[in-house]
Each structure stands twice: as structure tokens, then as C-alpha cells.
Amino acid sequence: DDLEKINGSDSDSKQLKSDGQEMGGAWPGQAFSLQVKKTLFHEKSKYQDVLVFESTTYGNVLVLDGIIQATERDEFSYQEMLAHLPLFAHPNPKRVLIIGGGDGGILREVLKHEQVEKVTMCEIDEMVIEVAKKYLPGMSCGFNDPKLDLYCGDGFEFLKNHKNEFDVIITDSSDPVGPAESLFGQSYYELLRDALNDDGILSSQGESVWLHLNLIAHLIKFNRQIFPTVNYGQSIVSTYPSGSMGYLICAKNANRDVTVPSREVSPSIQSQLRFYNSEVHRAAFVLPQFVKNALNQ
Numbered sequence: 001d002d003l004e005k006i007n008g009s010d011s012d013s014k015q016l017k018s019d020g021q022e023m024g025g026a027w028p029g030q031a032f033s034l035q036v037k038k039t040l041f042h043e044k045s046k047y048q049d050v051l052v053f054e055s056t057t058y059g060n061v062l063v064l065d066g067i068i069q070a071t072e073r074d075e076f077s078y079q080e081m082l083a084h085l086p087l088f089a090h091p092n093p094k095r096v097l098i099i100g101g102g103d104g105g106i107l108r109e110v111l112k113h114e115q116v117e118k119v120t121m122c123e124i125d126e127m128v129i130e131v132a133k134k135y136l137p138g139m140s141c142g143f144n145d146p147k148l149d150l151y152c153g154d155g156f157e158f159l160k161n162h163k164n165e166f167d168v169i170i171t172d173s174s175d176p177v178g179p180a181e182s183l184f185g186q187s188y189y190e191l192l193r194d195a196l197n198d199d200g201i202l203s204s205q206g207e208s209v210w211l212h213l214n215l216i217a218h219l220i221k222f223n224r225q226i227f228p229t230v231n232y233g234q235s236i237v238s239t240y241p242s243g244s245m246g247y248l249i250c251a252k253n254a255n256r257d258v259t260v261p262s263r264e265v266s267p268s269i270q271s272q273l274r275f276y277n278s279e280v281h282r283a284a285f286v287l288p289q290f291v292k293n294a295l296n297q
């Protein structure tokens with residue numbers, strides 16, 4: 001019910017018109033446009049409508065069910081924050097799970113941490129991985145890494161068979177309409193808790209405070225019953241609706257302060273990053289008053 005209220009009716013919830021204008025019931029009364037230079041791929045997979053187009057100013061753009069997922073020009077801001085907030089909050093992440101993430105951008109970021117021994121990824125839609133390999137090479141560069149175990153399937157179902165296994169779990173999902181709907185409920189977060197080690201940390205795509213404050217408040221509220229540490233951060237991503245994106249970060253350890261890095265960002269990693277640094281990490285959790293009020297209710 002909560003999700004339906006937030007997203008509006010399914011029939012009008014998403015569409016990308018042929019002129020590259022993204023409109024939807026999830027953000028009524030507003031639209032975002034990118035000029036299309038050329039359509040590179042457009043097919044329906046078993047799960048969703050998959051489109052890649054070349055834009056005039058943002059490089060190649062991945063669109064699922066009419067909603068922009070990533071553009072070559074600004075994807076680093078989202079991928080770096082979703083990945084490095086939990087990875088740097090963790091003192092020694094060795095085993096990492098990614099749910100979703102088919103474009104490969106989160107995988108690329110996780111592999112920058114030398115202490116990570118194994119990355120498991122569960123993406124529902126093989127077609128997203130295939131188009132990313134072909135049209136988004138800067139994001140999909142990690143798919144041949146020997147540390148990767150790749151599964152194609154539903155993340156919710158995958159978690160049921162994994163207990164106390166991961167140091168960090170990153171949910172890089174699409175919006176809560178279509179295949180990702182199950183990744184926004186309380187039972188999903190209970191499965192995440194059980195799949196994490198005792199000092200485990202999770203991060204999840206946390207939508208925008210300008211558009212989905214009710215959904216975010218709902219996520220925070222039920223997660224406070226599941227995890228002793230629950231925080232919400234945000235950053236700017238120019239091609240997401242309203243230009244902002246949130247990150248829900250929870251930890252199983254009550255003493256773990258995820259709002260500060262617990263390790264130094266070494267010069268060798270920092271030289272590979274364009275958005276994240278330790279100041280950005282701390283600043284992400286400084287929230288405006290209207291957001292604090294909504295999330296503390």
C-alpha cells in the first residue's frame with residue numbers, strides 16, 4: 001500500500017517518450033529530458049523494457065522501463081557513493097554481495113578495494129549485463145574479474161540461502177515498480193540482516209528526498225527495528241529525478257558509526273575516484289531540517 005501511494009498507479013508510472021523525455025507517476029507534474037542522438041538498443045527482456053541511447057551531452061544512457069538508470073557522464077557520482085560509503089565505513093571488507101547492479105558500475109567500484117577477496121553479484125536480468133558489456137564499457141569493465149561470482153536471478157530469493165556470509169551488501173536496484181518491488185520491503189531487509197556477518201554493513205539505493213520522503217521515512221522506520229545503526233545520506237546526481245539521490249546505510253554493530261570512514265582512503269584508491277573522498281563521506285549524512293524532521297518521526 002505504501003509503495004502504491006508513493007508511485008501512483010502502475011499504468012502511468014513510467015515512460016520515456018521518443019524525444020528522450022522521462023515522465024512518470026513516481027514524479028507527477030515534472031519531467032526530465034535528454035536529447036537523443038541515436039537509439040543503440042531497444043528490446044523487451046523477460047523482466048523489463050531495456051533501452052540504450054546515445055545522448056548529445058551525457059554519453060550513452062541506460063534506460064529501464066522508461067526510467068534513466070545511468071549515463072556515462074554522471075554515473076560515477078552514484079556508483080562511488082553507493083559503493084564506498086559502506087565499504088569505507090567497514091574496517092576490513094573481504095566478502096561483498098551486490099544485488100542488482102547489472103550495468104557493472106558498482107562492481108567496478110568494489111574491485112578498487114584490495115582487501116576484497118570475493119564479490120558475489122545477483123542480477124535478475126541477463127540482458128542488462130549484455131547491453132552494458134556492449135554499450136557501457138566504462139561501467140562493465142569488471143565482469144571478467146576472477147574475484148566475481150555472478151548469478152542471474154531474483155535478489156530476494158537469492159538471499160534466502162545465504163546466512164552470515166557477507167561483510168558488505170550493496171543493493172543497486174531500480175525503482176520500486178517492476179522487478180525491484182520486492183527489494184523495498186521489511187522482509188527483504190530481514191534477509192539482508194541475516195546474510196550479513198556480525199559487523200556487516202549494507203547500503204541501498206535510497207531514492208530522492210524531494211520526491212519520495214514518505215517512502216524513505218517508511219524504510220528508515222522499519223529498519224530501526226531490524227538494525228541498531230540506521231543512517232541516511234545523499235548526494236547530487238544530475239540525471240536522477242530532482243538531481244538528488246539517497247543512500248540508506250545500516251549496520252549490525254551498534255558501535256559502528258557509518259557516517260565516518262573507518263579506514264584511510266589511500267592515495268592509490270583516491271586517484272581512481274572522481275566523487276568520493278573522506279570529507280564527502282561525512283558531509284553526505286548532514287541532512288537539511290525538513291529531511292531530519294521527516295526521518296525522525
Ligand code: SAM
Pocket residue numbers: 064068069070099100101102103104122123124125128153154155156172173174175178179180181182183205
Ligand atoms: N540505481 C539505479 C537507478 O535507480 O537509477 C539502478 C541501476 S540498474 C543497474 C538496477 C538493476 O537492478 C537492473 O539491472 C535490474 O535488472 C536489477 N534488478 C531489479 N530488480 C531486481 C531483483 N529483484 N533482483 C536482482 N536484480 C534486480
